[in-house]
Structures are given as structure tokens and as C-alpha cells.
Amino acid sequence: MQVRIKLPANMRALADDIAEHKVQATTVGEALNLLCEQHSDLQSRLLSEEGKLQPFVNVFLDGTNVRELEAELTELKKESEILIVAALAGG
Numbered sequence: 001m002q003v004r005i006k007l008p009a010n011m012r013a014l015a016d017d018i019a020e021h022k023v024q025a026t027t028v029g030e031a032l033n034l035l036c037e038q039h040s041d042l043q044s045r046l047l048s049e050e051g052k053l054q055p056f057v058n059v060f061l062d063g064t065n066v067r068e069l070e071a072e073l074t075e076l077k078k079e080s081e082i083l084i085v086a087a088l089a090g091g
Contacts, residue, residue: 003031005082014041028061029072031082046084058085 005021012019016039023038025031029051036043046057052072053059059066060083066074 001026001076001078001080003076003080003082005031005035005084007084008086010086011042011045011084014045015039026076027072028059028066028074028076028082031076032059032072045086056087058087059083060085 002022002024005023007015007019007021009019015021015035021035021038023031023034025034032046032053033051036046044054046054048054053067061069061074061076062080063083066072
């Protein structure tokens with residue numbers, strides 16, 4: 001099914017300066033992998049070598065953090081929206 005992935009401003013330059021991408025996927029992990037295939041510079045920012053979410057990136061599916069669900073294995077619904085939020089550090 002088709003889902004929307006919204007990127008934060010600090011990652012858009014890695015994806016042709018596009019804020020919202022659409023992919024056909026059945027899980028969050030599949031959607032993120034497809035996005036990374038289209039925009040390889042995003043790979044290391046989003047996923048580890050094992051295909052797991054980077055610890056400094058939060059991914060929300062329809063408003064819920066996927067780490068509270070089944071992380072990369074979380075199944076998508078028709079017209080789901082994935083929102084990527086990069087964690088900020090500082091003091």
C-alpha cells in the first residue's frame with residue numbers, strides 16, 4: 001500500500017530537498033528501505049548496517065512512536081503517514 005514519509009528539514013537535502021515522499025510498502029522497515037534505495041545518502045542517517053533504526057532518529061507512524069509498536073516490523077495501513085524526527089542534542 002502507498003504510504004507517505006515526511007522528512008525533517010535537516011534531512012531534506014539528502015533527498016532532493018523534498019519534504020514528503022510516497023512509497024509502496026507493507027512495513028515501516030520496508031518503507032524506510034525503499035526511501036533509502038531512492039536516496040542513498042539517507043541510509044546511514046536512518047538505519048544501521050543491520051537495518052535497525054538509528055538510536056538518534058525517532059519514527060512515528062500515524063502519531064505513535066514505532067518503538068512503542070513493533071519498530072521496523074510495524075505493519076502499515078492504507079494511507080499511513082510516517083514522520084521522521086531527528087533527535088537534537090545540546091545543552
